[in-house]
Amino acid sequence: MSIQLASIDLNLLLVLHTVLTERSVVRASERLHVTASAISNGLARLRTLLGDPLVTRKGRGIVPTPRALALAPALARSLREMELALDALPFDPPSCARTFTLAVADAGQLTWGPRIAARMASELPNARLRVVGIDSLVSLGDLSSGEVDLHIGLAGRGPGLHVEPLLEERTVLVARRAHPLRGRRLSARALGELQHVGVEMVPGKSFRDVVGAAYARAGVRRDVVMTVPTFTAAIAVVAECDLVTTLPASLAEGAGTRLGVRELDAPFPSHTVKLALCWHERTHVDPAARFFRTLVRQGVLGRGS
Known part of the structure; x- marks a missing residue:
């Protein structure tokens, strides 16, 4: 039987993972801060979707079925990866291996490019810098497309666009x-x-x-x-x-x-x-993107702040 993930309430997978970990409906309800009946109802919905009992009672505890035991490692791994992805871990510049794309005219590439490159080598040694011309904002799409992280140029306007005055040239x-x-x-x-x-x-x-x-x-x-x-x-x-x-x-x-x-x-x-730094809302709070903006700002202005 083929099951589409979109047809499953993902909260039910968390319920199953917790029941399998605690080996108890009551302890699972306490851990998830819901009633025991809510846990039982969730298991019942999963049994219908998966066509398997998943767990059976044994005394005051439960015993997983072979299908549940097969699912347990994948559930644990997936939920742990999701926790790590959602966890606000401190940004570590030396270990950042991301590729940043900067759109700037060739004049800026010649005058500020060497300073920006030097700062990249010093502060983001494992990252990569991709520099493109202003015309790339047309060929690659605007800043909302995800292709360009930061633009130095004439201030633009648009939904979700952040503009920071940089300098007057x-x-x-x-x-x-x-x-x-x-x-x-x-x-x-x-x-x-x-x-x-x-x-x-x-x-x-x-x-x-x-x-x-x-x-x-x-x-x-x-x-x-x-x-x-x-x-x-x-x-x-x-x-x-x-x-x-x-x-x-x-x-x-x-x-x-x-x-x-x-x-x-x-x-x-x-x-x-009047030139400005321009970026999209999608990277506004991203720690790596914020660090990159600071690095570029310092490189252009030729100072450490």
């Missing part, structure tokens, strides 16, 4: 080292004559649009002649021609010279982008 306009306008103080008119490479990491919510809004507020028309999905792609293009692009200042200062670009002297549209 200044942006700068950069060009190749030998650009004709390098070393000159640019006027609004000169800025309006430049041709730009825009960075659009996620369609419909792009860094390009944020920068464009800053230009618009300054009254300067921004001529975007090329759009790329990453900051490093924008740098690669700008380093080889007279196009310009806007980068986070930390990337321009930390790797710009090495990658072949330098900041232009422009009165605007330097502005700040």
